[in-house]
Amino acid sequence: MATDPRDVPVNLDYAASTPLRPEAVAAQAAYDASPIAGANPNSLHTLGRRAATALEGARRSVARSLGARVRPGEVVFTGGGTEANHLALMGLAEGARDRDRGRTRVIVSAIEHDSILDNLPSLRARGFTVDTVRPRRCGSVDPAELEALLADDVALVSIMLANNETGAVQPVRELAARAHARGALFHTDAIQGYLHIPFDVDDLGVDALSLAGHKVGGPVACGALYLRSRTPLRPQVLGGGQEAGRRAGTQDVRAAVALAAVADALAPGVEEDRERLAALSDRLYGRLCSHPAIEATVGDWAAVDRLPGIVSVTVGGHETEELVLQLDAAGFEVSGGSACSSGSLDASHVLLAMGIPRDRALGSLRISFDDRVDPADLDRFADALTGLAG
Known part of the structure; x- marks a missing residue:
């Protein structure tokens, strides 16, 4: 029996692991x-x-x-x-x-x-x-x-x-x-x-x-x-x-x-893929960080040298686990950081080392994708997260 495409969640957790090419x-x-x-x-x-x-x-x-x-x-x-x-x-x-x-x-x-x-x-x-x-x-x-x-x-x-x-x-x-x-x-x-x-x-x-x-x-x-x-x-x-x-x-x-x-x-196509994904990442950062409760973990994201397929934010007034489960229910798969530490309820050691306050770091999300992403899915995800952020 074929799977209804509408029942397949949008995977935005490629930094954890990617589908086989x-x-x-x-x-x-x-x-x-x-x-x-x-x-x-x-x-x-x-x-x-x-x-x-x-x-x-x-x-x-x-x-x-x-x-x-x-x-x-x-x-x-x-x-x-x-x-x-x-x-x-x-x-x-x-x-x-x-x-x-x-x-x-x-x-x-x-x-x-x-x-x-x-x-x-x-x-x-x-x-x-x-x-x-x-x-x-x-x-x-x-x-x-x-x-x-x-x-x-x-x-x-x-x-x-x-x-x-x-x-x-x-x-x-x-x-x-x-x-x-x-x-x-x-x-x-x-x-x-x-x-x-x-x-x-x-x-x-x-x-x-x-x-x-x-x-x-x-x-x-x-x-x-x-x-x-x-x-x-x-x-x-x-x-x-x-x-x-x-x-x-x-x-x-x-x-x-x-x-x-x-x-x-x-x-052979790494540079070309990077440029395309950087534009998509910039667009997603721009949409998410226009919400008053959402901040980029790296600060001024436009000025930071970063991987093109990772968008990392904190959502004030919310906790990571709550957001991940709510987004999962909405059809989007993301994580709070390293999948190897996803069972931990404590704040990310990375964000704490960067000087992000613990209460803020407890509401972090990592959205990640590669060249196979559908830009429309990123737009729908931005709508979902900004709606949850209140």
Whole structure:
């Protein structure tokens, strides 16, 4: 029995996860129908070698999407963005300390995703001290604030490319340059920004960068870590030597070829898509913030460098849970921030770190979409939210 389109809610929570793109669906179907389906790419027989060829082709595609000079061997496939962040944070910190025993400090920003912040106790248990740099009110980290924390004992700095709640884009190029000037490694969590804003890892100057397939229309539980050649890394998963010894475990070729298909499809048009989505985001911000109870979390949204498909607001006099449920009943799916923390009734750590009062932060909403959004749906959503705001 066919589903009535009127019964399908409008998904405006793409920053949490995105529907599979046709390219990913087709790539997975082709893999499933091929003789290599289920074959181990580390086996020496014919099917294993063919699976390895498919895996290396996927690695080349992901490498191309990260920059013209990125080598396929600098791409490490992982089981998702969380694993990529864990490998980067723990592996680079320990790798830097292995190279220089005096490097015992790690710096992160206060607005990182939980997949970074929740690993900090483990870092401390391994003998590292951790310092946190707070953002400006607009949501971005001031390079001068990082500079004040840097010293010759810093092993690693990890600051995200773009925030997953507010969309604020960070000045990663300058942050990485300042870290490198003091001999520290630099990692950026680009999970929210990958294939949404144009960048080249060589231009950013980072040593490592995390990405995840399900944020761009690829499969869930599929990610990758860009690791610049000769960057010291202590592996965190042992037991097989796959991924050149950097991440053990039989690779998921099916997921890798689907991610590669999305990368091949989206990478050439990132700038064009950004311009279109920026215009739609600006229009939605303008409509929502014309209501006296609704404010942009980043302040003057028109002046902030931000991801084009994330609109982040607070609604005075309302709580996030109430708004999410009311909007769901009206046919719109949004969130209060990171979906990984959606069960929490407390205010977002990101918004609190930006200096937004707790009572205001408790009424936050994140509206997110990509190039597949229907502009008419955004207009209908604006009508619904401004009506609920009173």
